[in-house]
Amino acid sequence: xxxxxxxxxxxxxxxxxxxxxxxxxxxxxxxxxxxxxxxxxxxxxxxxxxxxxxxxxxxxxxxxxxxxxxxxxxxxxxxxxxxxxxxxxxxxxxxxxxxxxxxxxxxxxxxxxxxxxxxxxxxxxxxxxxxxxxxxxxxxxxxxxxxxxxxxxxxxxxxxxxxxxxxxxxxxxxxxxxxxxxxxxxxxxxxxxxxxxxxxxxxxxxxxxxxxxxxxxxxxxxxxxxxxxxxxxxxxxxxxxxxxxxxxxxxxxxxxxxxxxxxxxxxxxxxxxxxxxxxxxxxxxxxxxxxxxxxxxxxxxxxxxxxxxxxxxxxxxxxxxxxxxxxxxxxxxxxxxxxxxxxxxxxxxxxxxxxxxxxxxxxxxxxxxxxxxxxxxxxxxxxxxxxxxxxxxxxxxxxxxxxxxxxxxxxxxxxxxxxxxxxxxxxxxxxxxxxxxxxxxxxxxxxxxxxxxxxxxxxxxxxxxxxxxxxxxxxxxxxxxxxxxxxxxxxxxx
Amino acid sequence: xxxxxxxxxxxxxxxxxxxxxxxxxxxxxxxxxxxxxxxxxxxxxxxxxxxxxxxxxxxxxxxxxxxxxxxxxxxxxxxxxxxxxxxxxxxxxxxxxxxxxxxxxxxxxxxxxxxxxxxxxxxxxxxxxxxxxxxxxxxxxxxxxxxxxxxxxxxxxxxxxxxxxxxxxxxxxxxxxxxxxxxxxxxxxxxxxxxxxxxxxxxxxxxxxxxxxxxxxxxxxxxxxxxxxxxxxxxxxxxxxxxxxxxxxxxxxxxxxxxxxxxxxxxxxxxxxxxxxxxxxxxxxxxxxxxxxxxxxxxxxxxxxxxxxxxxxxxxxxxxxxxxxxxx
Numbered sequence: 001x002x003x004x005x006x007x008x009x010x011x012x013x014x015x016x017x018x019x020x021x022x023x024x025x026x027x028x029x030x031x032x033x034x035x036x037x038x039x040x041x042x043x044x045x046x047x048x049x050x051x052x053x054x055x056x057x058x059x060x061x062x063x064x065x066x067x068x069x070x071x072x073x074x075x076x077x078x079x080x081x082x083x084x085x086x087x088x089x090x091x092x093x094x095x096x097x098x099x100x101x102x103x104x105x106x107x108x109x110x111x112x113x114x115x116x117x118x119x120x121x122x123x124x125x126x127x128x129x130x131x132x133x134x135x136x137x138x139x140x141x142x143x144x145x146x147x148x149x150x151x152x153x154x155x156x157x158x159x160x161x162x163x164x165x166x167x168x169x170x171x172x173x174x175x176x177x178x179x180x181x182x183x184x185x186x187x188x189x190x191x192x193x194x195x196x197x198x199x200x201x202x203x204x205x206x207x208x209x210x211x212x213x214x215x216x217x218x219x220x221x222x223x224x225x226x227x228x229x230x231x232x233x234x235x236x237x238x239x240x241x242x243x244x245x246x247x248x249x250x251x252x253x254x255x256x257x258x259x260x261x262x263x264x265x266x267x268x269x270x271x272x273x274x275x276x277x278x279x280x281x282x283x284x285x286x287x288x289x290x291x292x293x294x295x296x297x298x299x300x301x302x303x304x305x306x307x308x309x310x311x312x313x314x315x316x317x318x319x320x321x322x323x324x325x326x327x328x329x330x331x332x333x334x335x336x337x338x339x340x341x342x343x344x345x346x347x348x349x350x351x352x353x354x355x356x357x358x359x360x361x362x363x364x365x366x367x368x369x370x371x372x373x374x375x376x377x378x379x380x381x382x383x384x385x386x387x388x389x390x391x392x393x394x395x396x397x398x399x400x401x402x403x404x405x406x407x408x409x410x411x412x413x414x415x416x417x418x419x420x421x422x423x424x425x426x427x428x429x430x431x432x433x434x435x436x437x438x439x440x441x442x443x444x445x446x447x448x449x450x451x452x453x454x455x456x457x458x459x460x461x462x463x464x465x466x467x468x469x470x471x472x473x474x475x476x477x478x479x480x481x482x483x484x485x486x487x488x489x490x491x492x493x494x
Numbered sequence: 495x496x497x498x499x500x501x502x503x504x505x506x507x508x509x510x511x512x513x514x515x516x517x518x519x520x521x522x523x524x525x526x527x528x529x530x531x532x533x534x535x536x537x538x539x540x541x542x543x544x545x546x547x548x549x550x551x552x553x554x555x556x557x558x559x560x561x562x563x564x565x566x567x568x569x570x571x572x573x574x575x576x577x578x579x580x581x582x583x584x585x586x587x588x589x590x591x592x593x594x595x596x597x598x599x600x601x602x603x604x605x606x607x608x609x610x611x612x613x614x615x616x617x618x619x620x621x622x623x624x625x626x627x628x629x630x631x632x633x634x635x636x637x638x639x640x641x642x643x644x645x646x647x648x649x650x651x652x653x654x655x656x657x658x659x660x661x662x663x664x665x666x667x668x669x670x671x672x673x674x675x676x677x678x679x680x681x682x683x684x685x686x687x688x689x690x691x692x693x694x695x696x697x698x699x700x701x702x703x704x705x706x707x708x709x710x711x712x713x714x715x716x717x718x719x720x721x722x723x724x725x726x727x728x729x730x731x732x733x734x735x736x737x738x739x740x741x742x743x744x745x746x747x748x749x750x751x752x753x754x755x756x757x758x759x760x761x762x763x764x765x766x767x768x769x770x771x772x773x774x775x776x777x778x779x780x781x782x783x784x785x786x787x788x789x790x791x792x793x794x795x796x797x798x799x800x801x802x803x804x805x806x807x808x809x810x811x812x813x814x815x816x817x818x819x820x821x822x
Binding site: 322326341342365 | 761
C-alpha cells in the first residue's frame with residue numbers, strides 16, 4: 001500500500017536516513033527496530049509529513065505523494081502517535097479528540113456524548129470530561145490513539161508506544177493494535193523492546209546508522225538475529241540474565257533514608273547505601289525512583305519533603321538545594337542530560353570546569369584558567385570522551401560523549417555518594433560498556449554508587465545489590481547473586 | 495575565547511563591527527565636520543553613558559534576564575544625590591545614600607526574579623515604575639533637580655574633566671569595561687553567571703547557588719546604572735528624572751543586543767557591548783551632522799534594533815526544551 005523508495009534525509013553533513021526502502025501492506029503490523037539514532041524516527045517522520053525528505057519518493061497506492069506537513073499526511077490517512085504527547089494539556093479529553101473540528105458555534109454536550117460513545121467503542125476506559133493534564137501517561141496515549149483512529153487513519157505510526165506503560169496497560173495496547181489490524185489498518189511499530197516486536201509484528205525491519213540492514217517476515221527473526229543486526233556484531237548489548245556472581249559485601253553504611261515521603265509519588269520509603277558497593281535501583285517509569293534520588297540530593301524545589309529522615313554518616317541532613325548536597329559530597333547525575341545536565345553551547349572543558357568550581361574547593365574567587373584546562377583534560381582522557389579537543393561544544397557531541405561529559409562534571413566534584421539516573425539512556429553501545437567500566441572503577445575506589453535504571457540487563461550487570469522500587473517505595477532487596485530478570489520484574493510489577 | 499562562540503564564521507559581532515567601520519569611513523570621507531577631533535571626542539563622550547548602561551544590560555541578559563529598570567535607577571538615584579547635596583548633606587554621604595538606594599532596587603529586582611520566580615522582564619518593569627513613583631513623590635521636590643550646592647571640584651571633574659585630552663566619561667566607560675570583563679572572565683561568580691544563563695536547571699544541579707547569584711547580578715546592574723547617572727549629573731550639573739519615562743531603555747537594549755549579546759542567555763561579553771556602542775555612536779553622530787530629523791533617527795534606530803533581534807534569533811536559536819514560559 002505504501003512504498004518508500006531510496007529515502008534520504010541529511011542534517012548538516014550527517015545523513016540521518018541514507019537510502020532506505022520501506023514498504024507497508026494493508027492490515028500489516030510492521031516493526032521498525034534499531035538503536036538510538038538509527039534513523040527510525042526520521043524515516044517515519046518523513047512518512048507522516050513532519051520532516052521533508054532530502055531525496056526519495058513515497059508511493060501511496062502506487063501513485064507518488066508528497067506531504068508538506070502532518071495535516072496533509074493525515075488527510076491521506078497517515079497518523080503518527082508520538083513518544084511525547086501532542087495533546088493540549090488544559091483541554092478535556094473530548095475537546096482534544098475533536099480538536100480542529102470545532103464549529104463556529106461549538107456545543108460541548110453533544111461533543112462529550114460523541115466522545116463517550118467513541119471511547120467506549122474502542123473499549124478505552126478514559127473519562128471524556130477529564131482534563132488531559134490530570135491523566136496518566138497510558139491514558140494520554142489512549143487519547144492519542146483514539147484521535148488517530150477517529151480520523152479514519154489507514155496507517156498509524158507508533159513511536160515507542162510501550163515505553164511508559166505498565167504490563168497490564170501494554171496488554172490492553174496490544175489488544176487494541178490487533179483489533180486495528182483486523183480492521184485493515186496498517187501499523188508501523190517503533191520499539192526498543194524486541195520481545196514485543198517479535199510477539200506482535202508480521203514483519204520486521206532493522207535500521208542501523210540510517211541504513212536498512214535487515215528486513216523480512218517476523219518468523220525468520222529471533223532475538224539474537226535482531227540484536228546482531230542492530231549492533232552490527234554478534235555480541236548482544238549487555239549480556240546478563242543472571243546477576244553478578246561475586247557481589248562485594250557492604251562496607252560502612254554511608255547514607256540512610258528513613259520513611260521518606262512526598263505526596264503520593266514517594267510513600268514512606270526507607271533504604272540504606274553502603275560504601276564500596278554499587279546499589280542498583282530498578283523500577284518502572286513512574287515508580288518514584290527518580291523522585292527519591294532528587295529529594296535526597298536536594299534537587300526538588302521547596303516543600304516537597306513531606307516527612308522522613310536522611311542520615312549521612314548517622315547525622316541527619318536535609319538538603320533544600322543541590323549546592324548543599326554537592327558540598328557534602330552527594331551528587332545527582334540527571335536522567336535528562338539536555339534539560340538539566342550540560343551547558344549546550346559551552347565547550348567540554350568549560351562544562352567540566354563549572355562542575356569543579358561549583359564544588360567549592362578553592363578559597364580564592366579567582367578562576368585560574370590553566371588549572372581548569374588541566375582538570376578538564378585529565379577527565380576527558382579518563383572517561384575517553386571522543387572529541388577533537390576540549391573546545392568542541394557539548395551540543396555537537398554524540399549522546400554517549402555528552403553523557404560522559406555530564407558524568408565527568410559531577411565526578412570532578414570528588415563525591416562520596418553518586419546517584420546515576422539512567423546513566424546509559426540514549427547512549428551508543430560502545431559508550432555503555434565504558435560507562436559501566438567507569439561505574440565499577442568508581443565503586444572500587446570507595447565511592448558509594450547508586451545506579452537507577454529501568455533496563456534490567458544493566459541493573460544485573462553492574463549491581464552488587466539490587467533494590468526494587470514500586471509505587472513510590474522500595475519493596476524488595478536482592479543480593480546480586482540471587483537475582484535474575486524474572487524475580488526482579490515480578491517484584492517491580494506485582 | 496570562551497565567552498563568545500558562534501557557529502558560523504560570520505558572527506553577528508563581526509557583521510556589526512564591519513558595518514560600524516563602514517559607516518565610520520563613509521561619514522569620515524564625506525562629512526568634513528565629522529572628521530574634526532572635537533567631533534570625534536564628543537561622539538565618544540555622548541555614547542559613553544549609553545555604553546556603560548549597555549554593560550549593565552549585558553550583564554543581566556547574560557544571566558538569562560533583562561533589567562528594564564536600569565535607566566530609572568540611573569535617573570532617580572542620581573537625582574536624589576543632588577537633592578541631598580542641595581539640602582546640605584556632605585557630598586560623600588549623599589553619594590553613599592544614592593548607592594544604597596540603587597543597590598536596594600537591584601536587590602528587589604533580584605529577589606522577585608530569584609525567589610518569587612517572576613519573569614525578569616515583568617519584575618524589572620514593575621520595579622522601574624515603582625522606583626520612579628516612590629522616589630519622585632517621597633524624596634524629590636521636582637522633576638528636574640539642579641545641583642545648587644557647593645561641591646568639591648573633583649565631582650565636576652568626573653563628567654567635565656579630561657585626561658591626556660580624552661574626556662573623563664570615556665575613560666570611565668573604559669574602566670567599567672575592564673572591571674566587568676575581569677568579573678565575567680576571572681571571577682568565579684562571572685563564570686557561574688554564564689552557566690546559569692546557558693542552562694539554569696543544570697547550573698542548579700551542578701551546585702551553583704542560582705538565587706544569591708541572581709541577587710548579585712541585579713545589584714551590580716543597578717550600581718552600574720547609578721554610576722552612569724552620577725557621570726551624567728556631573729557633566730550637565732542637573733538630573734532630569736523624566737528620562738526614566740523616556741525610550742532610553744530601548745537604546746540601552748539596542749546597544750547590548752546589536753553587538754551580539756544573545757537574548758537566550760549565556761552568550762556574549764564586554765567586547766560585544768563595545769562594538770554595539772561603536773555602531774550606535776557613529777550612527778547617531780553621523781545622523782546629527784546630516785541634520786536627520788529626530789523622528790527619522792528613531793525609525794532608523796528601531797529598524798536596526800529589529801534587525802539585530804532577528805539576527806540574534808537566527809544565530810542563537812532558542813532551545814525548546816530549556817526555554818521557559820515568560821522568558822523573553
